[in-house]
Amino acid sequence: MARWTFIDRAPGRYRVTAICTSHASRATDAPFTLFNGGTLVGTVDVNQQLAPNDFLDGGINREDLMTVNVTGDTLVVKLSNNANGYVMADAIRIERIG
Secondary structure: OEEEEEOOOOOEEEEEEEEOOOOOOEOOOEEEEEEEOOEEEEEEEEOOOOOOOOEEEOOEEEEEEEEEEEOOOOEEEEEOOOOOOEOOOOEEEEEEOO
16 A cells, blocks of 8 residues: 655645556556545545546646545545556645635
């Protein structure tokens, strides 16, 4: 399992995206789970056989995971290997949008 923890965040609305390379051996259901502090926000399954195409930043395509309301000061993103193929993520990006 991979885990990204963002601490000392101001409460607000955040857009969460991932950088993942695509490959035929990758999972079609890579589960990214988000937590607001210790509270589960939700899980989104990403098809990592397809190249990310939701968001372009600095010449890098990213996959939108979800928009989340952070009420505390910590946001956690986990990627589990409980999937039907290999899972991977190079980076998670959060952007305050409100």
